[in-house]
Amino acid sequence: MAKRVSHRDSICGVARPLDAIGDWWSLLIVRDAFDGLRRFGEFQKSLGLAKNILSARLRNLLAHGIMETVPAADGSPYQEYVLTEKGRGLFPLLVALRQWGEDFFFEPDEAHVLLVDRKSGLPVRRLELRAQDGRVVGAGDTMVRLPQTSPENGIA
Amino acid sequence: MAKRVSHRDSICGVARPLDAIGDWWSLLIVRDAFDGLRRFGEFQKSLGLAKNILSARLRNLLAHGIMETVPAADGSPYQEYVLTEKGRGLFPLLVALRQWGEDFFFEPDEAHVLLVDRKSGLPVRRLELRAQDGRVVGAGDTMVRLPQTSPENGIA
DNA sequence: TCGAGCGGTTTTAAATTGAAACCACCCTGT
DNA sequence: ACAGGGTGGTTTCAATTTAAAACCGCTCGA
Structure with a gap:
């Protein structure tokens, strides 16, 4: 998960954000989030990836402050995943x-x-x-x- | 190498280019190419990745028309890797x-x-x-x- | 209380990655 | 001619990551 990059890259301004996003799946999740998708199951159905992978990617996006969880929004007892300002900055x-x-x-x-x-x-x-x-x-x-x-x- | 994406993604306009780039290393290679790096060894030294990985990524970039090889440029008997117009479109x-x-x-x-x-x-x-x-x-x-x-x- | 839907985690096999060794080619010096 | 070094890779192998599938726990409605 934590890919090590050289010092040159850490200052370069390109490698560091790349490292935060993680991989392409994460970017597709963000795209779907811009589309209004919020729920675990919605992402999973839209992207067709395995649930463990989605789980790991969401966890990574949360850890990097790109998405955050909000409690309910529409009555259901589950949490939803929404973009933070940092995440919206990926537009x-x-x-x-x-x-x-x-x-x-x-x-x-x-x-x-x-x-x-x-x-x-x-x-x-x-x-x-x-x-x-x-x-x-x-x-x-x-x-x-x-x-x-x-x-x-x-x-x- | 060839990650399968759903039909929805293939038309979406985001997943298809992602698939072509391959992974983050490829984008860092492209960044270095914008910087003027052209030689296998230059990329390897700059990025610090294993030679087999660099070899695979360059091959992928060539296959997708993002970079191309040119014969010499400065006398040496080796080839150089330069961005195509498609690759320059990543700016x-x-x-x-x-x-x-x-x-x-x-x-x-x-x-x-x-x-x-x-x-x-x-x-x-x-x-x-x-x-x-x-x-x-x-x-x-x-x-x-x-x-x-x-x-x-x-x-x- | 039974079952179904949702949101995950665990398990396991397969694929990918990456470090290092190896190799071939060209050039240079002697 | 041939020894050696730089360049540009490929091969080998262990370790990590991925992905599919099974499993699990919670909540809700019937």
Whole structure:
């Protein structure tokens, strides 16, 4: 469960969150939670994974503060799993993943779900990274700056 | 290697790309590739993973068209691994992951790398999802529309 | 009080991971 | 020619993780 990462990775800002999510199942659970699923059985039916795995993944998400349990909500004596603010912070990541999937994993004419703005019903725009002045920047237009040392290339 | 996902997932637009990436190591390899790393040994030294694992992950990334091998580049008789356009399409996802990490995985005063605009040297803006009319939309402002059926809630 | 649904845990086999050893190829020096 | 080192892997094997299935306990309604 606790995958050890190198020091370089622990400061890098990418490996640490990856470690918290755990594995892909966790991300699919989070996606379903955004969909409004809350109950153990709902996740299990939606994802089709074994109950012990789901149990372990939920426990991990709870331990990392990505989800939390709330007592009842609709009378039943069971608890429900809901996203915390930290968990809701994963929304852009899921959108990025979805848009990447739309770009490269579906044939142009292949049917797939579409993320639309609830108010207008129109598809949302593409995620774009912008600099402070509003320019859209790509990977090559960015670099990472290390904490106190001199700048260095890449997006590390 | 080939994790089976349900039909619901195969159309969902999230599970399919997840399956292609494979696991977290692959995403760290892609991150390093954005950093300019190209050689087997560079990846291995940077990530500190076993050579057989790196070999398997690179093979998987090649198989999914996320990276490709190019013959030489600098005289050496070896091949190099570079991102394809599909692989470069993962940039927003990595940025989303990084920004989430910055938000929730570092103490306010804790040193961490910063993604900056290369031209201005200033930090990049936050990724924002916008509707066609330019409004910033969050998870609750969106829904998914299935291919030919009636609309349905959630971000599925 | 019986049974069913829900939410797990335990058990067990199978698959995956990862460390280390091994190997092949090319280049360099002598 | 050939010894040695760097690079890029594959193979081997033990240990961990995964996953399916059985089991368990609780609550509720009949």
